[in-house]
Amino acid sequence: MESTLKIAMAQISPVLLNKIETLKKVEHSIIEAGKNGCELIVFGEALVPGYPFWVALTGGAEWDTKVNKELHAEYVKNSIQIEAGELDAICKLAKAHNIAVYIGIMERAKNRGGHSIYASLVYINALGEIKSVHRKLQPTYDERLTWSPGDGNGLQVHSLKQFTVGGLNCWENWMPLPRTALYGLGENLHIAVWPGSDHNTKDITRFIARESRSFVVSVSSLMTKEMFPEDMVHLDKVLEKCPDILANGGSCIAGPDGEWIVEPVLHKEGLIIQEIDFNRVYEERQNFDPVGHYSRPDITKLTVNRERQSTVEYKD
Numbered sequence: 001m002e003s004t005l006k007i008a009m010a011q012i013s014p015v016l017l018n019k020i021e022t023l024k025k026v027e028h029s030i031i032e033a034g035k036n037g038c039e040l041i042v043f044g045e046a047l048v049p050g051y052p053f054w055v056a057l058t059g060g061a062e063w064d065t066k067v068n069k070e071l072h073a074e075y076v077k078n079s080i081q082i083e084a085g086e087l088d089a090i091c092k093l094a095k096a097h098n099i100a101v102y103i104g105i106m107e108r109a110k111n112r113g114g115h116s117i118y119a120s121l122v123y124i125n126a127l128g129e130i131k132s133v134h135r136k137l138q139p140t141y142d143e144r145l146t147w148s149p150g151d152g153n154g155l156q157v158h159s160l161k162q163f164t165v166g167g168l169n170c171w172e173n174w175m176p177l178p179r180t181a182l183y184g185l186g187e188n189l190h191i192a193v194w195p196g197s198d199h200n201t202k203d204i205t206r207f208i209a210r211e212s213r214s215f216v217v218s219v220s221s222l223m224t225k226e227m228f229p230e231d232m233v234h235l236d237k238v239l240e241k242c243p244d245i246l247a248n249g250g251s252c253i254a255g256p257d258g259e260w261i262v263e264p265v266l267h268k269e270g271l272i273i274q275e276i277d278f279n280r281v282y283e284e285r286q287n288f289d290p291v292g293h294y295s296r297p298d299i300t301k302l303t304v305n306r307e308r309q310s311t312v313e314y315k316d
Helices: 019-035 066-075 088-096 139-143 171-174 176-182 196-213 236-237 279-284
Strands: 005-013 040-043 101-108 117-126 128-136 158-160 165-168 190-193 217-218 222-224 245-254 260-266 270-277
Touching: 005 217, 005 245, 005 260, 019 040, 019 088, 019 270, 040 190, 040 217, 066 270, 088 101, 101 165, 101 190, 101 196, 117 165, 128 165, 165 171, 165 176, 165 245, 171 176, 171 190, 171 196, 176 196, 190 196, 196 217, 196 245, 196 260, 245 270, 260 270
Parallel strands: 005 040, 040 101, 165 190, 190 217
Antiparallel strands: 005 270, 101 117, 117 128, 158 165, 217 245, 222 245, 245 260
16 A cells, blocks of 8 residues: 555635634644544645735735734734744644644744744644745735745655655745756655635646646635634724635645546535555656656756745854
8 A cells, every 4th residue: 555645635714813723623634634544634825824815805005004014913923933832733643643744834934033924834744743844935916915935945845655745835836946846856746735716726736737747736725704703803894895705615636647536626624535546656757757758957957045044144
């Protein structure tokens, strides 16, 4: 069974702007996946403490307003500081259930002063060790009003049974060079995390699979108007222009031939479990391998800077 991998896609909603309660939902999902014999569980982008849907609903580009400032402050306060041990319970559960975890968080990065936040994709192995933290390279459109741009340090891959797994956040999956950086490291199981909705996942999932001849697992969250917590700051302002559905799910899996293994799943909260077989990668690489036999590094080559960026370097 070394060639197979059992994956759980955790298509769940956050308890928006409440990292403690959202982490409880994450922990419950890991326990359930472990009981079902899953070897990898994946959560959506920025799940803890949720995606900033309010930016587009409250005039997020308006300058110096109380609403924008106070919502942003709550977001920062409920973001995760890894160095403070806020993912320790998740790591312990990963080890206890012998399951690897990809989870999307808002990271309050200590090495950048601790006041700015990054959409980070964290990989925790089955021994409960955090092996990479990928800060989203380029926040998308209105995300730039609340998220900071990341760096290349998290462009890493990890061995998981016979697979080599790597991942990207949301629209950076559309960036060909970060994808290539992961292909060059031997990636054959690509994780794409999203805030939600099949309009994001229905095309790119199959495209990356066909381009890379890899398995692609896209995992999204859910969010409806009713899911905003009653105690959320400026809730009345947020709900004024809020649609009934903000994220409908859309988690899915495509095989190395670009065809669906699991089509986008909509409006369903919980675990979506699927087993994949590594041998399919070798079959599809027979006629195309983007960084192997179907590449020309003597003509085109990519250079990647994986230094963790920080504003200040201290020499004591």
